[in-house]
Amino acid sequence: MTKSGKPRNPRNPRRLSTQLVRGGLSRSQHKETAEAIFLTSGFVYDSAAEADSRFAGTSPGYLYGRYANPTVRVFEERLIALEGPGAEECLAVGSGMAAVNTSMLANVKAGDRVLGARAMFASCLWILDTLLPRLGVEVVLVDGDDLDQWRDAAKKGVKLALLESPANPTLGAVDIQAVADIVHEAGGRLVVDNVFASPVLQKPFPLGADFVVYSATKHIDGQGRTLGGAVLASKANIDENIREFLRHTGPALSPFNAWVLLKGLETIELRVKKQCESAATAADALARHPKIERLFYPGREDHPHYAIHKKQMSAGGTLISFDVGGGRDGAWRFLDALEMIDISNNLGDSKSLATHPETTTHRRLTQEGRDRIGVKGGTIRLSIGLEDPADIVEDLVAALETV
Numbered sequence: 192m193t194k195s196g197k198p199r200n201p202r203n204p205r206r207l208s209t210q211l212v213r214g215g216l217s218r219s220q221h222k223e224t225a226e227a228i229f230l231t232s233g234f235v236y237d238s239a240a241e242a243d244s245r246f247a248g249t250s251p252g253y254l255y256g257r258y259a260n261p262t263v264r265v266f267e268e269r270l271i272a273l274e275g276p277g278a279e280e281c282l283a284v285g286s287g288m289a290a291v292n293t294s295m296l297a298n299v300k301a302g303d304r305v306l307g308a309r310a311m312f313a314s315c316l317w318i319l320d321t322l323l324p325r326l327g328v329e330v331v332l333v334d335g336d337d338l339d340q341w342r343d344a345a346k347k348g349v350k351l352a353l354l355e356s357p358a359n360p361t362l363g364a365v366d367i368q369a370v371a372d373i374v375h376e377a378g379g380r381l382v383v384d385n386v387f388a389s390p391v392l393q394k395p396f397p398l399g400a401d402f403v404v405y406s407a408t409k410h411i412d413g414q415g416r417t418l419g420g421a422v423l424a425s426k427a428n429i430d431e432n433i434r435e436f437l438r439h440t441g442p443a444l445s446p447f448n449a450w451v452l453l454k455g456l457e458t459i460e461l462r463v464k465k466q467c468e469s470a471a472t473a474a475d476a477l478a479r480h481p482k483i484e485r486l487f488y489p490g491r492e493d494h495p496h497y498a499i500h501k502k503q504m505s506a507g508g509t510l511i512s513f514d515v516g517g518g519r520d521g522a523w524r525f526l527d528a529l530e531m532i533d534i535s536n537n538l539g540d541s542k543s544l545a546t547h548p549e550t551t552t553h554r555r556l557t558q559e560g561r562d563r564i565g566v567k568g569g570t571i572r573l574s575i576g577l578e579d580p581a582d583i584v585e586d587l588v589a590a591l592e593t594v
């Protein structure tokens with residue numbers, strides 16, 4: 192829209208930074224500067240006939256907060272603009288898990304086959320290894336970086352596949368394009384959980400993803416204020432199953448939280464770029480430190496999947512994973528000695544946060560499961576915030592003295 196409310200020439204779209212502050216803007220009759228919060232659960236109709244035509248879909252307008260809301264819609268349109276080519280439609284939900292769950296449950300039925308890359312956030316893994324099998328869906332987990340395993344698993348057919356790249360918590364890469372080709376050849380569709388990379392750094396649709404899901408709780412809010420999530424896809428893929436599933440199962444995003452998240456989108460590009468620069472600085476300092484046994488940062492050439500990360504991501508990301516000596520004791524001593532960086536399992540925040548995956552995010556896995564994805568007793572996952580990088584490094588180095 193232009194300032195006067197006229198639609199803009201679609202052949203002349205605004206550039207990304209502009210879209211992040213103006214995308215989806217739809218001012219009320221009061222012409223407010225900031226986006227309005229429509230904190231309403233329902234909408235009214237001028238006549239019974241109008242209610243009838245809105246429900247029939249023959250006249251435009253909102254129906255009910257569980258289906259759609261004007262503030263939530265601004266957030267969805269802004270996220271479509273950020274995601275770019277391939278993202279024709281977006282539906283926002285109340286959390287990242289609601290987004291992942293929707294992309295899975297809306298698209299499968301008993302008897303279908305689902306493939307998944309084993310290294311993923313533990314709640315996503317629960318959907319694959321516990322919930323879907325309970326509903327009669329066959330699930331096969333593979334090592335995400337082994338394309339032969341994907342090919343073998345796809346031989347018996349695939350309805351849907353889920354992967355995360357970089358993967359939680361050791362930041363391994365999955366070749367999205369190669370897996371998309373394998374899944375499509377077998378007749379299936381690919382869901383990419385793009386949380387760790389963020390929509391600023393990685394665009395899964397041009398690589399072949401059919402659905403992209405976000406925990407907006409992470410970089411999109413990025414300031415530790417609210418939960419949120421989103422499913423993006425082509426219009427056809429959203430209309431086929433996702434829209435109806437959300438309408439009738441109800442994990443709607445609150446309009447207030449949508450407003451917080453769309454304010455997060457205004458600064459996401461600036462925040463993520465600065466966080467990436469500081470993460471690269473911190474990763475280099477840690478990699479040189481004698482107390483660090485192993486370090487993974489997607490932007491460093493010594494990452495075993497550097498070539499794939501470089502192909503898919505425009506920078507190294509905001510997360511670092513490393514092992515300190517002394518196993519779990521060493522890791523806990525390190526965490527407890529941090530003076531500024533907080534101990535928290537959240538990520539993508541303006542505050543730097545460190546977590547011990549073995550005893551928090553990945554505690555429900557068996558020891559064998561953790562071994563397979565490289566989570567050790569001494570593993571720390573570090574999310575770099577917006578503090579001065581010199582302060583971040585100083586805190587890390589001082590805490591390492593205690594290990």
Ligand SMILES: Cc1ncc(COP(=O)(O)O)c(C=O)c1O
Nearest residue numbers: 286287288312384386406408419
């Ligand atoms: C990769 C990934 N996907 C999904 C989620 C779930 O997001 P939420 O906590 O917003 O439900 C998380 C949360 O940590 C995550 O790290």
